[in-house]
Amino acid sequence: MKTLTDYLWFETAERQEFVRITDEVASIVQRSRVQEGMALVSAMHITAAVYVNDWEDGLIHDFQVWLEKLAPSGQPYRHHQTGEDNADAHLKRTLMGHQVIVPVTAGKLDLGPWEQIFYAEFDGQRRKRVVVKVMGL
Amino acid sequence: MKTLTDYLWFETAERQEFVRITDEVASIVQRSRVQEGMALVSAMHITAAVYVNDWEDGLIHDFQVWLEKLAPSGQPYRHHQTGEDNADAHLKRTLMGHQVIVPVTAGKLDLGPWEQIFYAEFDGQRRKRVVVKVMGL
């Protein structure tokens, strides 16, 4: 069995930003030489998400509008009594999910035709990390 | 270490349909001969979900009503400018989650008494796939 662990770093220009990371994950999987296994891709900060969906700007816009509706910013969240102002970012990341497992088959990410891996930042403009751990034969 | 990868195919009669797949997953796990490990069950299309919850028709109805309320169809989603009409399906699948990992213990799915694995289709009536990857000793 082989494992490889690596980290992707992000410091987004905008507070909220969605970044496609499929190629970065694929490159780590290739480096691991794992032929059959799984790759965990997981946000290490609790106001960011990792999800799989479409690489289409209109849909990304729809996601952002929808998340703002279901988990609005600017509300009197109790978390803000600590001095933070990002409670909505914690909620938004929960809706999107903070990690995915991608199967690795024949040495490659075993993704469907439209599946793309995204990092979704909800409280950016500072350095944050995603862990990628590959495990298999 | 052993791995086995297989795919489940779906072509639902209805656009939205929830299908129990616990037995299909259990059968793949048995075929893998893995005694201790994990089985990843993951939708390969981005308008479908895989989730674990109750096998009770009333609750499935409640899920569907609730998803329509939180992620309604028929809205002027920007994604629809591409010619698609299924943005709500992308949102609904995000709420339900697109994958689960089932632990395998003593050669069997290690599920609680009421846990059942479901495939949730939100844009069906065409052929779509779920990947099942089993990994372990």
Add this chain to the structure above:
Amino acid sequence: MKTLTDYLWFETAERQEFVRITDEVASIVQRSRVQEGMALVSAMHITAAVYVNDWEDGLIHDFQVWLEKLAPSGQPYRHHQTGEDNADAHLKRTLMGHQVIVPVTAGKLDLGPWEQIFYAEFDGQRRKRVVVKVMGL
């Protein structure tokens, strides 16, 4: 390759209660002697969640208020025709997610600075279980 499986039991005093379980999971990982791998932490009951987020009481309160808004109790859910009264608990656990995979690196949980693992009970006051399965080298 090594695996270790253990179970955490809960019987919460309140019907809804959030319990930090990072230390319990870390202890099982240590006992497994896995140095590089993954730990699955998964609720075995379908009205409970396992999630990763902040250990801050204000935010936990915000989560609970928010979940009640998105998945209210006391509605005429069809599931209740079976005699149950907990359909909202099934929906709430779906929003929070029922499992996480924690990477294990150099023998320890590879968590970001603020990541904590929580068990979220939405229909408690009875004995319920979480499975923890560690797998790796």
